[in-house]
Amino acid sequence: MTPILATQNVRLSYGEKEALHGIDLNFDEHSITALIGPSGCGKSTYLRCLNRMNDLIADTTVTGSFQFHEQDIYAPTTNLVELRKQIGMVFQQPNPFPFSLYENVTYGLKLAGHNDKRFLDEQVERALRQAAIWEEVKDDLHKNAFLFSGGQQQRICIARLLAVQPDIILLDEPTSALDPISSAQIEETLLTLKNDYTIIIVTHNLQQASRVADRTAFMLNGDLVEVDSTSQLFTQPAHQQTSDYLNGKFG
Numbered sequence: 001m002t003p004i005l006a007t008q009n010v011r012l013s014y015g016e017k018e019a020l021h022g023i024d025l026n027f028d029e030h031s032i033t034a035l036i037g038p039s040g041c042g043k044s045t046y047l048r049c050l051n052r053m054n055d056l057i058a059d060t061t062v063t064g065s066f067q068f069h070e071q072d073i074y075a076p077t078t079n080l081v082e083l084r085k086q087i088g089m090v091f092q093q094p095n096p097f098p099f100s101l102y103e104n105v106t107y108g109l110k111l112a113g114h115n116d117k118r119f120l121d122e123q124v125e126r127a128l129r130q131a132a133i134w135e136e137v138k139d140d141l142h143k144n145a146f147l148f149s150g151g152q153q154q155r156i157c158i159a160r161l162l163a164v165q166p167d168i169i170l171l172d173e174p175t176s177a178l179d180p181i182s183s184a185q186i187e188e189t190l191l192t193l194k195n196d197y198t199i200i201i202v203t204h205n206l207q208q209a210s211r212v213a214d215r216t217a218f219m220l221n222g223d224l225v226e227v228d229s230t231s232q233l234f235t236q237p238a239h240q241q242t243s244d245y246l247n248g249k250f251g
């Protein structure tokens with residue numbers, strides 16, 4: 001299978017300091033890949049490279065190859081708004097806009113010029129259903145998004161991404177600020193979403209990686225140590241460092 005996203009020899013420096021030392025990772029369509037590793041190993045940095053969020057951080061240098069379908073993500077002609085629509089990101093802290101739920105979910109569609117109320121209503125329902133939150137919020141579409149629980153806000157943020165039909169969803173520790181029930185709901189949502197989307201998730205929670213991910217990549221000190229099917233990596237890792245990390249010897 002041709003990967004939807006292929007990265008080779010990814011290096012990133014913050015000023016003089018190289019934080020990623022040449023990462024090769026490919027992602028198959030409609031799969032979930034977890035990035036794991038101790039704090040500071042470069043998981044979030046790598047994730048942010050994939051939709052050029054690191055462009056927003058001053059004095060960063062990125063090199064390597066990033067092929068998304070046939071597109072070079074770092075080509076000078078890349079339209080960043082379009083790229084981040086196709087490769088959307090969900091952050092650790094839910095970050096809804098300070099408007100109603102409906103305005104949040106329709107935000108990207110309106111920016112793209114869609115104003116037909118019936119179309120917008122349909123897309124809101126589709127996105128909220130896909131984010132597994134429709135039944136909970138369908139009577140509160142015009143309530144301010146801040147007034148929902150943290151777990152609901154996170155699923156509203158996922159719905160906001162889904163409204164513009166991305167290909168890839170990047171999630172940076174999406175449940176670490178949430179209670180166990182909300183976290184479980186997000187995990188269930190991700191498992192449903194992988195039928196239609198490609199998902200890459202950074203997580204500190206090894207059980208979460210083992211529950212949701214088809215493949216898991218273990219990173220250490222800016223290097224990719226290994227990537228394999230989640231079951232293989234968790235039961236028979238190829239490297240001692242991976243085994244030590246999984247067994248809690250460091251991290």
Ligand SMILES: Nc1ncnc2c1ncn2[C@@H]1O[C@H](COP(=O)(O)OP(=O)(O)OP(=O)(O)O)[C@@H](O)[C@H]1O
Pocket residue numbers: 014019037038039040041042043044045046057
């Ligand atoms: N904006 C920044 N400026 C300078 N250095 C940074 C910046 N962001 C991250 N770093 C450094 O890059 C390295 C990788 O950080 P990164 O946040 O990607 O790791 P991580 O594995 O995601 O960590 P965590 O699990 O704690 O979120 C670390 O040494 C970190 O201090």
